[in-house]
Amino acid sequence: MHEMSLMASMLEIIEEQARLDGFHQVTRVTLEIGRLAGVDPEAMRFAFDVGTQDSVAEGAELLIEETEGWARCPACGQEAPVLVFYEPCAACGQMPQEIVAGRTMTILSLDVE
Amino acid sequence: MCTTCGCEDHSHAPRANGEATGRLRRVSLERNLLEKNDAFAARNRRHFQERGILALNLVSSPGSGKTSLLVATLERLAGSHPVAVVEGDQQTSRDADRIRAAGAPAIQINTGKGCHLDAHGVEHAILDLAPGEGSLVFIENVGNLVCPAPFDLGENHKVVILSVTEGEDKPLKYPDMFAAADLMLLNKVDLLPYVEFDEEACLGFAKRVNPNLEVIRTSARSGEGLQAWIDWILTRSAALAR
Numbered sequence: 415m416h417e418m419s420l421m422a423s424m425l426e427i428i429e430e431q432a433r434l435d436g437f438h439q440v441t442r443v444t445l446e447i448g449r450l451a452g453v454d455p456e457a458m459r460f461a462f463d464v465g466t467q468d469s470v471a472e473g474a475e476l477l478i479e480e481t482e483g484w485a486r487c488p489a490c491g492q493e494a495p496v497l498v499f500y501e502p503c504a505a506c507g508q509m510p511q512e513i514v515a516g517r518t519m520t521i522l523s524l525d526v527e
Numbered sequence: 528m529c530t531t532c533g534c535e536d537h538s539h540a541p542r543a544n545g546e547a548t549g550r551l552r553r554v555s556l557e558r559n560l561l562e563k564n565d566a567f568a569a570r571n572r573r574h575f576q577e578r579g580i581l582a583l584n585l586v587s588s589p590g591s592g593k594t595s596l597l598v599a600t601l602e603r604l605a606g607s608h609p610v611a612v613v614e615g616d617q618q619t620s621r622d623a624d625r626i627r628a629a630g631a632p633a634i635q636i637n638t639g640k641g642c643h644l645d646a647h648g649v650e651h652a653i654l655d656l657a658p659g660e661g662s663l664v665f666i667e668n669v670g671n672l673v674c675p676a677p678f679d680l681g682e683n684h685k686v687v688i689l690s691v692t693e694g695e696d697k698p699l700k701y702p703d704m705f706a707a708a709d710l711m712l713l714n715k716v717d718l719l720p721y722v723e724f725d726e727e728a729c730l731g732f733a734k735r736v737n738p739n740l741e742v743i744r745t746s747a748r749s750g751e752g753l754q755a756w757i758d759w760i761l762t763r764s765a766a767l768a769r
Contacts, residue, residue, distance in 0.1 A: 416643055416674035423560050435554055445560075452677050452703040499706045500736045510738045519560040527551045 417453060420519065421461035425469055427521060432470045437526035440471040444523045448516035450483035450499065474525075483516030564678055567646035571653060571681025575664070581764040582664040584680050586704055587688035588697070589670030592714045594622045595747040596688065597665055601629045603757055604663065608764070611658040613666040615644040622667065632656055643675035644668050650681075661768055663760060676703040683763065684708075690715040691722055695729035698736045705736045710743065712756060717746040 428440060443462075447453050455478045462476045482495040487503035493514065494504050502509045559565070575582045587593050597612070604610055612633040614623040623635035634652040636644060649666060658664050666682060668675045687708035689697055692715055698705040705711070711733055719726065733740055743759060745752035 416677070419641060419643070419645065420560050423563055426563065427556070427558050427560070431554065431556065437554070441551065452673070499702050509735070521556045521558050521560065523556055524554045525551060526554055 415457060415461075417457040417461040418465065420453065420458070421465040424462075424521060425465055425471065428471055428524065429469065431524065432526075435526070437524075438470060440474045440524050440526050442475045442477060442525035443471060443521065444477045444479065444525075446479045446481055446518070446520045446522050448481050448483060448518050449497070450513060450516040451519050453519055455480065479522070481516055484514050485511035486514045487511050561677065561679075564646050567650050568679035568681040571646055571650055573681075574650075574653065575681060575683070576767075578659070579661045579764075579767045580658055580664055581662075581760065581767055582666060582680075582682040583760070584666045584668060584675075584682035584685045585688060586668045586672070586675050586685055586708070587670060587690075588672045588693065591670070591688045591690040591693065592747055593667055593670070593688050594625055596712065596714055596745060597667060598625055598629045599747040599750070599753055600665075600757065600760075601626065601631045603753060605630050608761070609659050609662040611653075611656040611662055611664050613644075613649055613652045613656070613664070615648075615667060615669045617641070617669060638669055642669055642671050642673075643678050644680060645678050646680050661764065663764055672697065672701040672704050676707050683767075684710060686710045686712060688712045688714050689729070689733075691719050691724040691726070693724075695725045696732055698729070698733040702736045705733055705740065708737065708740060710741045710759065712752075713742060713744045715746060715748075716744045716751055717749040 447455060458478065459476055466472050466474060483497065484493055485496045485501065486493045487506060487508050489508035490503060490506045492503055492505040499513065501511065503511055585593055601610060610631045612626045612631050614626060614633055614635045615638060616622055617638050620635040623633040626633035634656055636648050636652055638644065644666065666680055685708040687704055689711060691713065730742060733742065743752050743755050745756055
């Protein structure tokens with residue numbers, strides 16, 4: 415359940431932004447999570463509900479946009495979506511492939527007032 | 528003409544630019560949730576690099592024999608190489624006590640409810656331990672095959688320990704950790720005659736997740752493979768020395 419500590423990092427970023435930007439209430443957080451980031455969106459939602467209590471984001475909606483994992487085959491250069499780290503290249507069967515997307519977790523935007 | 532939408536009616540313009548709907552607005556951020564951890568990790572890595580320190584992040588599920596293996600490793604390194612140990616557990620200082628009893632300086636980080644070490648906690652421990660030039664730093668993470676994977680501590684290598692009393696399919700069940708590691712220690716191999724563990728299948732699964740993963744078979748109890756593991760460490764440490 416490392417989503418709790420990711421949540422704590424998220425709250426730190428939000429509160430830092432609140433000081434810079436002068437907002438007092440966040441109504442929606444849009445978060446992008448790659449499918450290969452090792453994060454469970456359901457656990458993240460739970461952590462969000464618990465972790466935002468008594469903060470500027472209390473009661474805010476959490477919108478999670480999941481992005482696909484992508485891999486590039488070093489042998490034939492094909493790029494294609496993958497569900498796990500260890501999928502062979504669909505075109506030529508080569509392993510390992512280089513993961514080029516889907517490992518990040520990013521706060522995209524905040525709706526604030 | 529209305530500059531908002533090009534129509535001739537100016538009456539809706541205030542609402543269109545947000546004035547009439549309250550002060551709701553959108554702030555674009557594009558900030559990585561791990562940015563703070565990654566910044567501390569980069570600092571730790573620089574600290575290690577400047578001193579020629581080899582730092583290893585030891586990860587496994589609880590009960591894989593990490594601490595026993597580490598104690599046996601430290602006993603073999605005693606006197607010949609400077610070492611320091613960071614111990615991560617949710618509660619108690621029992622592991623750090625075992626390490627100190629083996630003659631190595633150790634700091635225990637209790638993570639409380641936390642299920643992994645983070646780079647900031649490790650930085651404090653390293654500043655307290657102050658390992659010297661060319662030291663070997665072992666960071667024993669909290670026993671957990673999931674949560675420590677995305678948290679860079681600034682280590683040179685993650686070493687995953689899997690014992691033969693666990694399922695041989697663990698690399699497939701917890702691929703993130705096996706994908707992140709450079710070395711797997713297959714531990715407790717002295718128990719192989721007594722357990723149903725398909726070693727060949729296990730190595731196949733591990734290589735499928737991470738084809739570059741190196742594997743050393745070890746037993747803290749019989750001593751099997753410990754020299755190979757120590758050679759692995761010392762080769763990498765020597766490469767850092769200038």
